[in-house]
Amino acid sequence: xxxxxxxxxxxxxxxxxxxxxxxxxxxxxxxxxxxxxxxxxxxxxxxxxxxxxxxxxxxxxxxxxxxxxxxxxxxxxxxxxxxxxxxxxxxxxxxxxxxxxxxxxxxxxxxxxxxxxxxxxxxxxxxxxxxxxxxxxxxxxxxxxxxxxxxxxxxxxxxxxxxxxxxxxxxxxxxxxxxxxxxxxxxxxxxxxxxxxxxxxxxxxxxxxxxxxxxxxxxxxxxxxxxxxxxxxxxxxxxxxxxxxxxxxxxxxxxxxxxxxxxx
Amino acid sequence: xxxxxxxxxxxxxxxxxxxxxxxxxxxxxxxxxxxxxxxxxxxxxxxxxxxxxxxxxxxxxxxxxxxxxxxxxxxxxxxxxxxxxxxxxxxxxxxxxxxxxxxxxxxxxxxxxxxxxxxxxxxxxxxxxxxxxxxxxxxxxxxxxxxxxxxxxxxxxxxxxxxxxxxxxxxxxxxxxxxxxxxxxxxxxxxxxxxxxxxxxxxxxxxxxxxxxxxxxxxxxxxxxxxxxxxxxxxxxxxxxxxxxxxxxxxxxxxxxxxxxxxxxxxx
Numbered sequence: 001x002x003x004x005x006x007x008x009x010x011x012x013x014x015x016x017x018x019x020x021x022x023x024x025x026x027x028x029x030x031x032x033x034x035x036x037x038x039x040x041x042x043x044x045x046x047x048x049x050x051x052x053x054x055x056x057x058x059x060x061x062x063x064x065x066x067x068x069x070x071x072x073x074x075x076x077x078x079x080x081x082x083x084x085x086x087x088x089x090x091x092x093x094x095x096x097x098x099x100x101x102x103x104x105x106x107x108x109x110x111x112x113x114x115x116x117x118x119x120x121x122x123x124x125x126x127x128x129x130x131x132x133x134x135x136x137x138x139x140x141x142x143x144x145x146x147x148x149x150x151x152x153x154x155x156x157x158x159x160x161x162x163x164x165x166x167x168x169x170x171x172x173x174x175x176x177x178x179x180x181x182x183x184x185x186x187x188x189x190x191x192x193x194x195x196x197x198x199x200x201x202x203x204x205x206x207x208x209x210x211x212x213x214x215x216x217x218x219x220x221x222x223x224x225x226x227x228x229x230x231x232x233x234x235x236x237x238x239x240x241x242x243x244x245x246x247x248x249x250x251x252x253x254x255x256x257x258x259x260x261x262x263x264x
Numbered sequence: 265x266x267x268x269x270x271x272x273x274x275x276x277x278x279x280x281x282x283x284x285x286x287x288x289x290x291x292x293x294x295x296x297x298x299x300x301x302x303x304x305x306x307x308x309x310x311x312x313x314x315x316x317x318x319x320x321x322x323x324x325x326x327x328x329x330x331x332x333x334x335x336x337x338x339x340x341x342x343x344x345x346x347x348x349x350x351x352x353x354x355x356x357x358x359x360x361x362x363x364x365x366x367x368x369x370x371x372x373x374x375x376x377x378x379x380x381x382x383x384x385x386x387x388x389x390x391x392x393x394x395x396x397x398x399x400x401x402x403x404x405x406x407x408x409x410x411x412x413x414x415x416x417x418x419x420x421x422x423x424x425x426x427x428x429x430x431x432x433x434x435x436x437x438x439x440x441x442x443x444x445x446x447x448x449x450x451x452x453x454x455x456x457x458x459x460x461x462x463x464x465x466x467x468x469x470x471x472x473x474x475x476x477x478x479x480x481x482x483x484x485x486x487x488x489x490x491x492x493x494x495x496x497x498x499x500x501x502x503x504x505x506x507x508x509x510x511x512x513x514x515x516x517x518x519x520x521x522x523x524x525x526x527x528x529x530x531x532x
Contacts (some may be wrong), residue, residue, distance in 0.1 A: 132362055134356065134360065135362075135422075139373070139374045139377075140347070141377055141378075
């Protein structure tokens with residue numbers, strides 16, 4: 001019995017410490033992103049643009065391709081059910097609404113967590129192991145400002161963009177199936193999509209994508225900073241950055257989807 | 265050299281530091297005067313690197329104080345301490361060059377970020393620092409293309425970029441062959457004589473310690489067991505000091521467990 005309690009206690013403490021660390025990093029990065037520039041301390045735009053290319057532009061092919069496939073899958077599964085009721089026309093609406101409200105942001109976040117979140121953890125972790133973080137601090141340069149803030153800026157700009165691309169690619173994927181297999185005309189597809197979507201669908205998706213961007217950057221960078229030991233530590237941090245951020249993304253998704261559902 | 269403060273350049277008072285539960289530094293006190301070269305000598309795990317990290321505030325102490333130019337490092341805001349750090353340079357054990365930048369960009373980084381100098385001025389200063397450490401002509405190389413000794417020199421050039429008056433060295437000769445290590449030693453002597461820098465060197469190399477030191481601090485298990493000029497250290501009767509000087513192997517077999525044992529009296 002005491003063993004169980006000790007187990008629960010130890011794990012709770014670990015969780016609290018982890019969340020405290022995340023909070024601490026969030027506070028510092030928020031300061032260096034939003035407050036410090038107003039005090040004339042500058043922002044690393046060059047670094048941010050570099051990160052935008054790495055995390056954003058270079059992810060466009062993979063995000064679009066996966067979203068295209070997801071769109072096709074959604075249309076296939078939707079048609080399978082809806083055709084029974086002779087409602088194949090609504091497949092378009094199904095794909096459009098689920099992509100913009102849910103799957104676009106989610107798929108993008110999962111791909112980016114795997115692609116960029118892990119890269120953040122590996123980059124910062126390797127620098128930590130090689131004493132480069134210490135070297136920055138020893139020069140009097142703030143490591144959060146130099147390493148984390150550009151990533152935050154890049155992700156906050158690029159995630160909504162990637163999400164929009166994902167929305168489009170998904171709808172297009174659904175459209176391909178509808179036009180070829182359900183014998184809809186190109187215009188039926190366009191009008192059905194336009195009729196099904198309202199602005200709210202798109203902006204709720206974009207709000208989610210911003211939240212996901214925060215989660216991915218925060219977890220990736222935090223894992224990087226908390227690397228202990230050598231190459232093995234970097235490997236562990238990289239793995240857990242992906243696992244933790246995907247978990248938190250889905251958790252946040254539940255919360256925000258519920259919020260949008262009840263405030264509709 | 266004139267200073268706007270009295271007392272030593274670096275003063276460590278009663279410093280206690282823990283790593284998790286383990287006691288690393290046990291009431292360490294130490295003064296380093298302006299223009300002095302202090303070598304901190306000790307075996308692995310003696311806490312000497314940790315002491316160095318405390319001096320530039322990469323670690324926070326459990327208790328005790330570090331004064332840099334009479335200013336208490338523990339109580340300064342990060343911004344204020346960064347002003348002090350701008351006049352301190354540190355060469356890390358692994359040189360800690362930024363692997364994604366060329367040697368020139370590495371050395372120029374502090375100048376770019378902390379000063380408002382023109383690009384051309386920065387370029388000239390960077391070349392001068394690299395020439396000073398004997399690395400002219402490797403500006404455009406990446407750190408991975410350099411040998412261990414060259415990396416150390418490049419790291420030193422970066423530490424010198426802001427013309428510091430305090431230089432900290434963490435194991436400058438670790439992992440280098442004797443000839444290269446001697447080269448680093450003579451570089452340290454050159455800096456000391458030419459620029460009157462205050463230098464703290466952490467090492468376990470006896471030979472280089474006696475060459476460069478004005479004074480030597482011997483540490484063992486987180487405690488200072490002797491401070492003095494090289495001659496005083498040679499004459500010191502403390503068994504640990506003599507063991508270190510004569511390279512006598514450890515007799516006790518319980519060394520590792522004792523090192524890992526949680527310390528008594530951790531204040532929390």
